[in-house]
Amino acid sequence: MRNSLAKFLQAIKLPGLSFLMAFTLTGLIIAISDAKVIAKFSTPLEFIKSALAAIGNAYLALFQGAVYDVNLTKGHTFIHGFYPLSETIVIATPLILTGLSVALAFKAGLFNIGAQGQFIFGAIGASYVGFHFHLPIGIHILVAALVGAFFAAIWGGIVGLLKARTGAHEVILTIMMNYIASYFILWILKTQSFLRPGRIDPIAPEVNQSARLPLLAGANFRLNFGIFIALAAAVFVWWLLTKTTIGFKFRAVGANGQAAKTAGISVPFVITSTMMICGALAGLGGAVQVLGSTYSLNTDIAGSFGFDAITVALLGRAQPLGTVFAALLFGALHAGGRTMQSSTGVPLDIVLVTQALVVLFIAAPAFVRYIFRIKKLNASASLTSKGWNG
Amino acid sequence: MKKSLKLMAVVASLTLITGVAVAPASQAAKIKLCLALDTGGVDDHSFNAGAWAGAQASTVSNAEYLPAATSADFAPNIKKFVDKGCELIVGVGYAISPEIVKSAKANPKIKYAVVDDAGQDCDANYNCTAVANVKGLTFKTDEAAFMAGYLSAGMTKTGKIATYGGIGYPTVTIFMDGFARGAAYYNKQKGTSVKVLGWDPANPKAGTMVGSFSDQNKALTISKAFEQQGADIILPVGGVLGAPYAAASEKSKKSLTIWVDTDGYYSLSAGKSILLTTIVKEIGASIKSVAADVAAKKFSGKAYVGTLVNKGVSIAPFHDLNAKVPAKLKSEILKIKLGIIAGTIKVDA
Numbered sequence: 001m002r003n004s005l006a007k008f009l010q011a012i013k014l015p016g017l018s019f020l021m022a023f024t025l026t027g028l029i030i031a032i033s034d035a036k037v038i039a040k041f042s043t044p045l046e047f048i049k050s051a052l053a054a055i056g057n058a059y060l061a062l063f064q065g066a067v068y069d070v071n072l073t074k075g076h077t078f079i080h081g082f083y084p085l086s087e088t089i090v091i092a093t094p095l096i097l098t099g100l101s102v103a104l105a106f107k108a109g110l111f112n113i114g115a116q117g118q119f120i121f122g123a124i125g126a127s128y129v130g131f132h133f134h135l136p137i138g139i140h141i142l143v144a145a146l147v148g149a150f151f152a153a154i155w156g157g158i159v160g161l162l163k164a165r166t167g168a169h170e171v172i173l174t175i176m177m178n179y180i181a182s183y184f185i186l187w188i189l190k191t192q193s194f195l196r197p198g199r200i201d202p203i204a205p206e207v208n209q210s211a212r213l214p215l216l217a218g219a220n221f222r223l224n225f226g227i228f229i230a231l232a233a234a235v236f237v238w239w240l241l242t243k244t245t246i247g248f249k250f251r252a253v254g255a256n257g258q259a260a261k262t263a264g265i266s267v268p269f270v271i272t273s274t275m276m277i278c279g280a281l282a283g284l285g286g287a288v289q290v291l292g293s294t295y296s297l298n299t300d301i302a303g304s305f306g307f308d309a310i311t312v313a314l315l316g317r318a319q320p321l322g323t324v325f326a327a328l329l330f331g332a333l334h335a336g337g338r339t340m341q342s343s344t345g346v347p348l349d350i351v352l353v354t355q356a357l358v359v360l361f362i363a364a365p366a367f368v369r370y371i372f373r374i375k376k377l378n379a380s381a382s383l384t385s386k387g388w389n390g
Numbered sequence: 391m392k393k394s395l396k397l398m399a400v401v402a403s404l405t406l407i408t409g410v411a412v413a414p415a416s417q418a419a420k421i422k423l424c425l426a427l428d429t430g431g432v433d434d435h436s437f438n439a440g441a442w443a444g445a446q447a448s449t450v451s452n453a454e455y456l457p458a459a460t461s462a463d464f465a466p467n468i469k470k471f472v473d474k475g476c477e478l479i480v481g482v483g484y485a486i487s488p489e490i491v492k493s494a495k496a497n498p499k500i501k502y503a504v505v506d507d508a509g510q511d512c513d514a515n516y517n518c519t520a521v522a523n524v525k526g527l528t529f530k531t532d533e534a535a536f537m538a539g540y541l542s543a544g545m546t547k548t549g550k551i552a553t554y555g556g557i558g559y560p561t562v563t564i565f566m567d568g569f570a571r572g573a574a575y576y577n578k579q580k581g582t583s584v585k586v587l588g589w590d591p592a593n594p595k596a597g598t599m600v601g602s603f604s605d606q607n608k609a610l611t612i613s614k615a616f617e618q619q620g621a622d623i624i625l626p627v628g629g630v631l632g633a634p635y636a637a638a639s640e641k642s643k644k645s646l647t648i649w650v651d652t653d654g655y656y657s658l659s660a661g662k663s664i665l666l667t668t669i670v671k672e673i674g675a676s677i678k679s680v681a682a683d684v685a686a687k688k689f690s691g692k693a694y695v696g697t698l699v700n701k702g703v704s705i706a707p708f709h710d711l712n713a714k715v716p717a718k719l720k721s722e723i724l725k726i727k728l729g730i731i732a733g734t735i736k737v738d739a
Contacts, residue, residue, distance in 0.1 A: 197514065197515055201559040201560070202601075203485075206514070222465070289462070294461070294462055299557065335466075338470055342470055348456070348457055
């Protein structure tokens with residue numbers, strides 16, 4: 001028990017410190033971009049006081065927007081105060097799935113930048129089944145989600161196959177496939193079968209009631225069943241990687257493709273199947289977003305879920321559990337940023353700065369180690385992907 | 391930088407607003423006015439900026455806004471405002487309308503307005519009914535765009551003018567319709583054959599669209615492609631989209647630009663010298679007037695439609711290019727304006 005706690009602390013040390021540093025720097029930016037704070041520059045004591053107040057207020061608002069806000073309980077039960085937490089989870093849900101997609105690829109030594117495109121195909125598949133067919137409750141959700149995941153698995157699988165057959169680099173392939181996907185959705189939303197009646201702009205009809213993921217906490221909350229799908233996917237990825245032969249093969253190829261090949265593992269098979277599963281995971285993210293939260297497909301359905309996924313997977317050290325926590329943290333930043341903007345006027349965009357700083361520090365572990373005088377961990381524990389963080 | 395732009399936007403809208411009748415401000419306590427913006431950001435120098443400037447200019451309200459990164463932010467942004475106790479929630483943009491209507495039905499005591507849509511409750515088959523606490527703020531933009539199209543047809547040296555949109559919302563294509571028809575009207579009057587690239591009202595599916603209101607690179611590429619095809623006046627309809635193009639064209643001098651929503655002369659940071667005119671939509675003034683109504687407890691769900699008559703739409707002065715526009719063309723445009731107002735010139739056919 002004690003040993004595993006120590007291991008856990010060891011694992012979150014670098015990401016945790018990276019986050020801390022990102023928050024510290026963001027705080028500085030919040031302070032110096034506040035005109036009221038700068039006005040007090042001539043009196044150092046007042047200046048520091050107002051700077052700290054500005055940072056404190058901003059982060060308090062961030063917390064209120066992401067976890068619990070006592071102001072929301074007026075006229076409601078105390079449970080209503082947790083509305084922000086439910087928003088955090090809603091935003092985190094697709095991010096967990098796309099994050100897992102990138103994390104799993106890391107484990108097999110692949111860098112999947114294509115979660116964005118895979119997400120789009122998942123959303124397209126789920127949306128079409130959702131609004132076009134009338135099926136019984138339960139079955140409808142299942143079919144819609146599976147079709148979405150299947151579309152995305154094919155989309156991801158193409159990359160795997162191309163890499164396995166021709167040796168083309170998956171980073172280039174996935175970036176290009178993202179472009180194709182984002183233009184594909186522009187086109188398909190203009191086709192007759194996806195146009196919403198009465199509208200000429202690119203937005204699909206809402207999915208039928210029977211295809212919507214059940215809400216978990218009543219109509220006032222957007223919290224839906226999708227979070228369980230995301231958590232189940234995390235368990236699945238953990239199980240796949242640690243308890244199955246195929247998962248072992250994934251990790252073996254990730255650790256050393258040449259050695260794995262010599263040991264009789266089919267590297268092309270591993271690459272293709274990894275990319276298919278990665279695609280399915282990201283596609284499930286798109287399906288969950290459409291069936292659980294937006295209910296309809298539009299051109300910006302993917303937002304930045306696919307790209308944030310890379311940060312999330314890095315922050316989560318490419319571990320399923322870590323990815324879940326990292327996605328929740330990002331969800332919290334996004335949900336909290338809204339309140340920070342509306343309560344304190346600190347722009348929502350500052351959250352992007354924090355996210356970028358996190359990536360920066362995580363990608364430069366030596367720098368973080370240097371700042372905090374940490375000895376280098378043993379190399380095998382910190383492997384996420386070749387050329388990344390190794 | 392951002393601050394100065396915001397300031398400029400305020401100045402711009404203040405000058406515009408002076409022409410518009412606004413209900414007298416009441417002395418009552420200030421109302422809480424909350425703007426749920428469209429994607430594109432508050433500093434789009436155009437659509438969102440105009441709305442926010444109008445909200446800030448309202449003396450009867452304390453205004454705040456929330457930007458949207460994607461359309462998935464619309465619903466939570468509105469919910470945030472409901473939780474904060476906003477008295478008037480304004481959805482800025484056609485795309486946000488369904489979420490505004492949903493929220494309005496759930497919170498009948500709060501007043502809502504939506505820019506660029508009637509704000510009606512529509513079912514899956516698009517049968518729509520009005521909602522009592524939602525006021526739609528729409529604009530007959532094609533009236534002003536018609537004038538701009540005529541102007542462009544009269545100004546072009548290559549015989550080619552062009553337009554493209556952000557996303558094919560009706561509120562975007564209405565600019566392009568008016569623009570193309572105005573140019574066609576010029577051709578009919580003068581026996582010329584000025585061509586409009588990027589938009590044909592008879593075939594909207596083939597129209598040129600960027601696909602978003604934020605992809606400025608793609609917008610710049612489209613503009614340059616039009617320039618290469620010989621267009622020397624380009625109208626980008628999509629807020630901030632056209633800004634890099636305006637800046638680039640100011641250097642290359644390859645084409646003049648027409649801005650939309652708020653007078654680009656005051657809101658653009660680069661491109662003033664090649665700004666022919668702006669198809670102005672008084673979004674800010676309309677929001678200001680709704681705020682005044684709510685403060686005076688005179689709010690009604692009756693739709694507001696901005697036209698040339700009530701000065702809800704107009705074309706801006708020619709500013710730096712004023713001397714380049716022939717006096718004859720100016721008087722023709724004035725005649726067209728009167729014709730549209732009188733109904734003798736039809737802009738939608």
